Amino acid sequence: MNIILLGPPGAGKGTQARKLVEDRDMIQLSTGDMLREARTSGTEMGQIVAEVMDSGKLVTDEIVIGLIREKLEGDKKGGFIFDGFPRTLAQADALEELLAEMDETLDAVIELRVQDEALVARIVGRSTCGNCGEVYHDLTKPIPADGECTVCGGTEFKRRADDNEESLKTRLMEYYKQTSPLLGYYHVKGALRSVDGLADMRDVEAAIAEVLDA
Ligand code: AMP
Numbered sequence: 001m002n003i004i005l006l007g008p009p010g011a012g013k014g015t016q017a018r019k020l021v022e023d024r025d026m027i028q029l030s031t032g033d034m035l036r037e038a039r040t041s042g043t044e045m046g047q048i049v050a051e052v053m054d055s056g057k058l059v060t061d062e063i064v065i066g067l068i069r070e071k072l073e074g075d076k077k078g079g080f081i082f083d084g085f086p087r088t089l090a091q092a093d094a095l096e097e098l099l100a101e102m103d104e105t106l107d108a109v110i111e112l113r114v115q116d117e118a119l120v121a122r123i124v125g126r127s128t129c130g131n132c133g134e135v136y137h138d139l140t141k142p143i144p145a146d147g148e149c150t151v152c153g154g155t156e157f158k159r160r161a162d163d164n165e166e167s168l169k170t171r172l173m174e175y176y177k178q179t180s181p182l183l184g185y186y187h188v189k190g191a192l193r194s195v196d197g198l199a200d201m202r203d204v205e206a207a208i209a210e211v212l213d214a
Contacts, residue, residue, distance in 0.1 A: 001026070001079040001212065002104055004086070006182060007112035008175045009168065010119040010126075011197045012204060015135055016112070017083040019205055024212075025078035027071075031085040034067045035059055036160075054161045056170030058087055058178060065094045072098055079107075087179045092186075108211055109186040112197030112204070116172060123163050130156035 001024075005013040017028040039050040045063075052059050068085055086092040099106055114122075125138035131154030136143045147155050162171065186192040195207035 001107045002082070002099065003079070003107055003212070004082040004109040004186075005084075005112065006109055006179070006186070007197055008114060008116070008119055008179075009171045010122040011112035011114045012122075012201070013083045013112060014133075015201065016204060016208060017081045018133065020081050020208070026081050027075070027077050027079070028081050028083055029068060029071050029085065030083040031059075031064045031067060031087075032083075034071070035064070038067070054167060056162055056167035056174065058174050061088055061090045061094070065091060065098075068095070069098060072102060076104075086182060087174075089181060089185060092182055106191060108193055109182075109191045110208055110211055111183060111192060111194040113194055114197040118198055119172065120165060120168060123168055124165060126163050127157045127159045129154045130158045 003026075005017055007013055014030060014032075017030065020026045021028050035049050035053060039046045039053065049059055049063070064085060064087075068082075072080070082095070086095050096106070121139075122137070127136050127138075127143065128134065129136070129149040129152060132149060132152040134149055134151045135141075136157065143157055144150060149155070149157075162168075183192060193211045195204060195211070197204060199207070
């Protein structure tokens with residue numbers, strides 16, 4: 001089973017993808033994570049990627065499609081979760097071609113619906129465990145007082161350079177201009193399913209499970 005998680009920044013795509021990896025042995029393909037890794041490579045490409053990401057704009061289709069193509073050649077396990085990809089119609093077309101070449105299908109596109117006002121609050125104040133990626137939030141789920149991650153005991157936490165109000169504005173604009181047309185695209189293809197991304201995390205998990213098990 002191959003699925004796309006679609007939604008604005010802060011909608012909870014990463015959190016839900018991690019859960020699906022745990023529960024269904026699926027493979028999370030997050031272009032954001034791949035690009036964050038690429039930016040530390042010390043290459044000129046890494047430097048360009050870093051600048052674009054910090055501004056909140058989208059990295060070129062060519063770069064992200066290349067990253068995804070490489071990953072699709074690896075182990076499929078319980079299927080792929082595309083998290084943060086595709087973000088443009090050109091990426092959606094490229095994904096369709098890549099899956100067709102592999103004789104794979106796209107089984108569902110799950111939209112996580114969240115209003116803008118909630119996104120700012122969710123993103124500003126967000127941090128993750130540097131070891132296992134568990135997500136924390138200053139207000140709703142603070143890092144424990146003993147400074148240890150509740151999942152893995154890690155003691156290093158990271159904040160994303162683009163998790164600030166200024167970059168978020170650009171990220172949201174990019175979402176509405178370039179990514180939200182994909183909702184119509186997948187609706188017409190009959191693949192789109194929407195869940196309430198503002199619901200409690202467990203309820204979102206249950207709603208996604210319902211879609212996948214239907
Ligand atoms: P994310 O972790 O998904 O929020 O992505 C962080 C940043 O990486 C985005 O704001 C973009 O600059 C870049 N990025 C991630 N995925 C893509 C994509 N599919 N296409 C273009 N840029 C991307």
